[in-house]
Amino acid sequence: MLALSLVAFVGCKKDKDKQKEVTVDNLVGTWEVYKSYYADEDGSEWDDEWGAAAGYQSFLIIKANGTGVMEDIDEGYKSTTSFTYKIEPGYVTITDSYGDTERWTVKSLTDKGLVLESVYGNETLAIYYKRIK
Structure with a gap:
């Protein structure tokens, strides 16, 4: 009985870490940056840690209606930028309220995490998010 319970528990954990298709339903939520x-x-390359302990927080709030908000908190100062988005297989294109558009490759999407990557020539930026809502 204990062995069966353990197998069921491990099976559930794997399901939560399973790669998801890039759809509105799978992206909707609040995502917090924890690393870039x-x-x-x-x-040259580097990793940056993010979050309250690092002194800088950044959130990506994706809504089901094709809109969202980027929210940054730096030393108590909060700024927000609204955006619209479009989903294509494996990609999310974001246009912010200033009219700037950027196409991001979805490198990973699970129930708990999201990794977006943007490549400009020989420069690469990857942003790692954890789902908080």
Whole structure:
């Protein structure tokens, strides 16, 4: 009985970490940045830690109606930028309220996490999110 319970528990955990299709239903929610990765054409690269402990928080709030909000909190100062988005297989294109458009590759999407990547020539930016709602 204990072995069967353990198998059921492990099976449920794996389901939560299973890759999801890039759809509105799977993206809707509030995502908090916990890490970013950047590499440039000179071969320089670095990881940045994010979150309350690091002193800087950033949230991506995706709504079902094709809109959302980017919210940043830095030393108590809060700024927000609204956006619209479009989903294509494996991609999310975001247009902010200033008219700037960026196409992001969805490198990973699970119930708990989201990784978006943008490549400009020889520069790569990856942003790692955890779902908080």
